[in-house]
Amino acid sequence: MKIEVLGMGCTNCNKLYQNAVEAVKLSGKEIEVTKVEDIKKIMSYGVLSTPALVIDGLVKVAGKVPKVEDIKEWIK
């Protein structure tokens, strides 16, 4: 499994990254969480609102910061 956090470094983008890292930690799984800050790569996902969370290539949420519990549920 692969998690990508799309965003150009704003406060919400950083918050989403932290939530994703926390969710992975709580899940006990070994999942890589990477930041994607390049706007061309972000737009290649069809995302027009950031921050966004991508799990295995699928955009799960865009334009808001999901809770740790939600992310944990998605990576079950």
Place this chain on the structure above:
Amino acid sequence: MKGWEMTEKCLCEPNEVIIFSCAGSSNVGQIANQAAIKLAQDGVGRYFCLAGIGGHVSGMIESTKAGKMLIAIDGCSVGSAKKTLEHAGFNISEHVQVTDLGIEKNHNLNILSPDINKVAQHLESQISQRRGLR
């Protein structure tokens, strides 16, 4: 800052108003599309890709969910933009049909600026009214 300029700089600004057009293969479909572009260039809202909604592109679906006001511009009564958005589960805030504004449908694609402006001005007024109501 105008909406279309923001696209190149940051995507973290909230997309309050999201605009879709049918872009159909008639004069009114193309007027709908040009009106959507004009509204985006004038900073009224963000222009989104209707084909991405029809194709269930996850990034576009999720980005649209983050919008507060969804605008659909259709050329004619076929209502492709409205139907595509509704099929994907979205509630449309404001919908306009170009033919309802007195522009007759034909297949001459040499569209006229006054027609584009008429549709854009109509929607700008509708959106302003909605913003005032909230």
